[in-house]
Amino acid sequence: MDTVRQTNPPPSTLAERLRWEPTAKQETYDADAAKFAVSGPVPHIAVDPVTVDECDHHKFPSGAPVWWHKNHYSTCWSGYDNLFKPASCPIFCDDSINSFRLVVIGVGDVNTVLNNDTSSPVRKARFTVRTSTGPKSGPEPAPDSSLIRLRINCVALDGTTCQNSQSAGVTKTLGEIRAGFETSFDLTVSGTGTPGDADNKTYYNTSLTITNTLPPGYEPPEVSLPNDALRCDTSTYNYNLDTQRRDRGACIFTDVDAVLHYSKAPGSPVKAVADHIALAQTHPEDTKPGGVGKTIPGSHASGFKLSRLVPELGVGRDDRYAANRFIAQANCIRFWGLDYTQGGKLDCDEYPFASTYEGAAYNLWNGGNTAVSYSSMPLDKGENRAAGRALNVWYATDHILEKDGYYVDIDG
Incomplete structure (x- = not known):
């Protein structure tokens, strides 16, 4: 199999996995706020899944x-499994190889339902494997009659169940695999997650194992890809106003950082907000209340993700959200006066957003004067509300849950 690389791999225990989830990942899934900011229906709540052909290319x-x-719902790998027999001089002085190509995709499920649907949440994922021919050379290539077993592994880290529709794997001859075939493994998750987790999140490591039944002298007998990280949940608060559809549980892959992009280029529907965020991220001392030596988080440069706050979950979250809004608006009044809206033309825009734990009330909840600050200022009402709409639609589209971390990048 081609040399594989793994940076910051998902751990194999639940305690380590919970610590790993918010850490910075090597990959990013980038979304443009502009496509969510415009008025009118957004086609669907879930992002488009990766296809086998897309992964192959x-x-x-x-x-x-x-x-x-490709996004939180889609994972993919492609490469070769090389069945190898070393040269054995003086009879055969060339290496022998017989290989095949694999394309593996995993697609998580988002169970979107109409708002009046009260069906039980569903947690599923599907892996699809497609094979084709590969290089074959040397005096003794592995026989095409050799048996090859392909198996998708799904290991629960928390006592829940990950049922595999083909748990024993799929066995074919090397010749059949080189001729090309496709098969799917359906994973169905059940069970209760970590106690006290409002979203009932459950955690799994998924991987591909190839077992080769080969004559003596051929290798490798078995090879596995490193683990990928699957997370499932039964959350119900992500709701798309345009489609009138609500998440009722989903499975996503979490070894990728979510990044929301706002553009400050001329003509951007959220330019004023993007300018504000750019100023806050790069020159917090020039914002209000700002402050020298302060950090306003959310950018990659800060190394400090924002984390979503969901007031609908209650238990103090609604109070913190309200405090974020109150402190930000009080700041607008403090520096721009009671009529900072200029007769309703402006809104008090805040960054970090009120729907994050890093919002204006961060210091109030974290023991006083920390190095973290925020910014609020009056901005055009239309652009401010377009930016807020984009954020909320993106939360639903990318399945960003309570305390999930993400970055905000400014383009243009």
Whole structure:
């Protein structure tokens, strides 16, 4: 199999996995706020899944992670399994190889339902494997009659169940695999996650194992790809106003950082907000209340992700969200006066957003004067509300849950 690379791999225990989830990942899934900011229906709540053909043509650059994540719902790998027999001079002085190509995609499920649907949440994922021929050379290539077993592994880290529709794997001859075939493994998750987790999140490591039944002298007998990280949940608060559809549980791959892009280029529907965020991220001392030596988080440069706050979950979250809004608006009044809206033309825009734990009330909840600050200022109402709409639609589209971390990048 081609040399595989794994940076910051998902751990094999639940405690380590919970610490690993918010860490910085090698890959990013980037979304443009502009496509969510415009009025009118957004086609669907879930992002488009990766296809086998798309994965087959994807270029894995040097140093890239093992798995390519098109988005949170899609993972992919492609490469070769090389069945090898070393040269054995003086009879056969050339190496022998008989290989085949694999394309593996994993697609998580988002169970979107109409708003009045009260069906139980569903947690599923599907892996599809497609094979084709590869290089064959040397005096003794592995026989095409050799049996090859392909198996998708799904290991639960938390006592839940990950049922595999083909748990024993699929066995074919090397000749059949080189001729090309396709098969799918359906994973169905059940069970209760970490106690006290409002979203009932459950955690799994998934991988591909290839077992080769070969004559003596041929290798390798078995090879596995490194693990990928699957997370499932039964959350119900992600709701798309345009489509009138709601998440009722989903499975996503979490070894990828979510990044929301706002553009400050001329003509951007969120330019004023993007300018504000750019100023806050790069020159917090020039914002209000700002402050020299302060950090306003959210950019890659800060190394400090924002984490989503969901007031609908209650238990103090609603109070913190309200405090974020109150402190930000009080700041607008403090520096721009009671009529900072200029008769309703402006809104008090805040960054970090009120729907994050890093919002204006961060210091209030974290023991006083920390190095973290925020910014708020009056901005055009239309652009401010377009930016807010984009954020909320993106939360639903990318399945960003309570305390999930993400970055905000400014383009243009």
